[in-house]
Amino acid sequence: xxAEITETYDVSKYERPSVTVDVVIFSILDKMLKxxxxxxxxxxxxxxxxxxxxxxxxxxxxxxxxxxxxAEETGVAxxxxxxxxxxxxxxxxxxxRTRVITVAYFALVSADKINPxxxxxxxxxxxxxxxxxxxxxxxxxxxxxxALTRLRYKLEYSAVxxxxxxEKFTLRELQDTYEIVLGTKLDKGNFRSKxxxxxxxxxxxxxxxxxxxxxxxxxxxxxxxxxxxxxxLFP
Amino acid sequence: xxAEITETYDVSKYERPSVTVDVVIFSILDKMLKxxxxxxxxxxxxxxxxxxxxxxxxxxxxxxxxxxxxAEETGVAxxxxxxxxxxxxxxxxxxxRTRVITVAYFALVSADKINPxxxxxxxxxxxxxxxxxxxxxxxxxxxxxxALTRLRYKLEYSAVxxxxxxEKFTLRELQDTYEIVLGTKLDKGNFRSKxxxxxxxxxxxxxxxxxxxxxxxxxxxxxxxxxxxxxxLFP
DNA sequence: ACAAAAGTGTTGAGAGTACACCCATGC
DNA sequence: GCATGGGTGTACTCTCAACACTTTTGT
Numbered sequence: 001x002x003a004e005i006t007e008t009y010d011v012s013k014y015e016r017p018s019v020t021v022d023v024v025i026f027s028i029l030d031k032m033l034k035x036x037x038x039x040x041x042x043x044x045x046x047x048x049x050x051x052x053x054x055x056x057x058x059x060x061x062x063x064x065x066x067x068x069x070x071a072e073e074t075g076v077a078x079x080x081x082x083x084x085x086x087x088x089x090x091x092x093x094x095x096x097r098t099r100v101i102t103v104a105y106f107a108l109v110s111a112d113k114i115n116p117x118x119x120x121x122x123x124x125x126x127x128x129x130x131x132x133x134x135x136x137x138x139x140x141x142x143x144x145x146x147a148l149t150r151l152r153y154k155l156e157y158s159a160v161x162x163x164x165x166x167e168k169f170t171l172r173e174l175q176d177t178y179e180i181v182l183g184t185k186l187d188k189g190n191f192r193s194k195x196x197x198x199x200x201x202x203x204x205x206x207x208x209x210x211x212x213x214x215x216x217x218x219x220x221x222x223x224x225x226x227x228x229x230x231x232x233l234f235p
Numbered sequence: 236x237x238a239e240i241t242e243t244y245d246v247s248k249y250e251r252p253s254v255t256v257d258v259v260i261f262s263i264l265d266k267m268l269k270x271x272x273x274x275x276x277x278x279x280x281x282x283x284x285x286x287x288x289x290x291x292x293x294x295x296x297x298x299x300x301x302x303x304x305x306a307e308e309t310g311v312a313x314x315x316x317x318x319x320x321x322x323x324x325x326x327x328x329x330x331x332r333t334r335v336i337t338v339a340y341f342a343l344v345s346a347d348k349i350n351p352x353x354x355x356x357x358x359x360x361x362x363x364x365x366x367x368x369x370x371x372x373x374x375x376x377x378x379x380x381x382a383l384t385r386l387r388y389k390l391e392y393s394a395v396x397x398x399x400x401x402e403k404f405t406l407r408e409l410q411d412t413y414e415i416v417l418g419t420k421l422d423k424g425n426f427r428s429k430x431x432x433x434x435x436x437x438x439x440x441x442x443x444x445x446x447x448x449x450x451x452x453x454x455x456x457x458x459x460x461x462x463x464x465x466x467x468l469f470p
Numbered sequence: 471a472c473a474a475a476a477g478t479g480t481t482g483a484g485a486g487t488a489c490a491c492c493c494a495t496g497c
Numbered sequence: 498g499c500a501t502g503g504g505t506g507t508a509c510t511c512t513c514a515a516c517a518c519t520t521t522t523g524t
Contacts, residue, residue, distance in 0.1 A: 085322060216504090447474035
C-alpha cells in the first residue's frame with residue numbers, strides 16, 4: 001500500500017484554495033427583473049452588497065451547496081426553482097483574505113414562491129433591479145453581468161422564462177416577462193402564434209380579470225420540448 | 236484589526252477541497268475528431284487513460300493553469316488555441332483520495348500546431364478518436380461527453396471550427412471539418428453561399444492541388460463577426 | 471474525351487415580421 | 498356606446514434546403 005500513501009502525500013502537498021458557491025437569484029418583482037443581494041457584515045467589503053453564497057462543505061456537491069444557499073436566503077425549495085451552473089471565477093486576487101475560487105450559479109424564482117419571511121426579516125437582504133444595482137463586493141459585478149447575459153441568451157432559445165412566473169399565468173403576463181428580461185418590445189400576434197406552434201403551454205380552467213376582456217389562464221406543459229434548434233452559422 | 240483576524244479565522248475554519256484543472260484537447264487528425272489522453276502512472280486508476288490536468292497553483296488563475304497544462308502536453312502556445320471553460324465538476328466522491336473539485340476546459344488545436352515531440356515522446360500519451368475511446372478514470376467519461384456536446388453546439392452558431400484548421404485552408408477542408416465534428420453531411424452549395432454571406436473568410440493567394448480542379452486557399456478573417464443571432468423561441 | 475473535384479445558380483417551402491382586424495368585458 | 502385589453506388572421510419578405518449546372522485541372 002505504499003503507492004496509496006505516496007499518492008495521498010502527493011495530493012496534499014499542494015496548498016488548497018477555498019471554494020465557495022455564489023448564487024445569482026433572479027425574480028420578477030414590480031414588473032422589473034430583480035436580483036437578490038445581501039449586505040456583508042464582516043471584513044472585507046463590510047457593509048457592501050454582495051451576491052449570496054458560502055463555502056462548499058466537504059460532503060456536499062456543488063449543486064447541493066447552491067440549493068442550500070438558495071433555500072437559506074429565499075426559503076424556496078429545490079423543486080420550485082431553475083438552477084444552472086454559470087461559470088467558475090478564480091482570479092488569484094479576487095478575495096484579499098486568501099485564494100478563493102467561486103463556482104457561480106444562477107437561479108430563477110417565481111415571485112409567488114419566495115418566502116416573505118426569509119426575504120424580509122432583515123434590512124441586510126434586498127431585491128435590486130438589475131438596472132439599478134449598488135456597487136458590489138469582490139468581482140460580483142462581473143458575475144452578475146455574466147448571469148444577466150446568460151439569462152437573456154438562454155431565454156431566446158429555451159423555455160426557462162416560465163420559471164419566473166407562477167404556475168398559472170396569462171399569455172400577456174408571459175409576454176411581459178419576456179419583454180422585461182430581454183428589454184425589448186415583442187409583437188403580440190407573433191408571440192402567440194409561435195406559442196401555439198411550439199406547443200409549450202396549455203390552457204387551464206379559469207380567467208384572470210383585467211381592465212378589458214378577461215384573460216385565459218395557461219400553464220407550462222412539463223412534457224414540452226423546451227429547446228429550439230439554433231440557427232446554424234453554416235448549413 | 237480584530238475584525239480581520241476573526242474573518243481570517245472564519246475563512247480557514249472550513250476544510251478546503253483540492254482544485255484541479257482538466258483540459259479536453261480536441262484536434263482533427265486522420266480525418267477524425269480526436270482527443271488527447273494520458274495514461275495515469277499512479278494510484279488511483281493506475282494505468283487508466285485520463286484527461287490531462289493538474290492542480291491549480293495558488294498564484295495562477297484557472298485560465299493560466301489550463302494554458303499551462305495545454306502547453307505541457309502539446310507544446311502549443313496560448314495564442315494558437317481556442318480555450319473555453321466548460322463546467323466545474325464537484326461531486327464529493329469523484330476522487331477516492333480526497334475531495335477534488337475540477338474545473339474542466341476544452342481546447343481546439345490545429346493539427347499543424349501540435350509539437351510532435353511533446354505528443355510522441357511517450358507511450359503514455361495518445362490521441363483517441365472520440366468514437367473509439369478507452370475507459371476513462373474518475374468521471375472523465377462524463378467530462379469528455381459534455382465537452383463534445385458543447386463543441387458541436389458551439390460549432391452551430393459560432394466560428395470556433397476554424398481553430399481546428401491551419402491558417403490557410405480550402406473550403407472543402409473547412410466543410411470536412413464541420414462534417415467530422417458534427418457527424419453529418421452538409422450541402423456544398425449551401426455551405427459556401429452562407430460563407431459568402433457571413434463574410435468570415437477571405438481568399439488568399441495560392442491553390443491546393445487536389446484530384447481535380449485545384450482549390451483556392453482561404454483564411455479566417457479575424458475582424459469577422461463570429462457569432463450568429465440564435466433563432467428565438469419566441470419572437 | 472473523361473473523371474474528379476471546385477465552384478455557382480435556381481427554385482419551392484417554410485419561418486419571420488408587420489400590421490390590421492375581431493371579441494368580451496366594465497362603465 | 499366606447500374604452501380597454503384579449504385574441505386571431507393575412508400578406509409580404511427573407512432564409513432554408515435540395516439539387517442542377519458550369520468550370521478547371523489531370524490522365
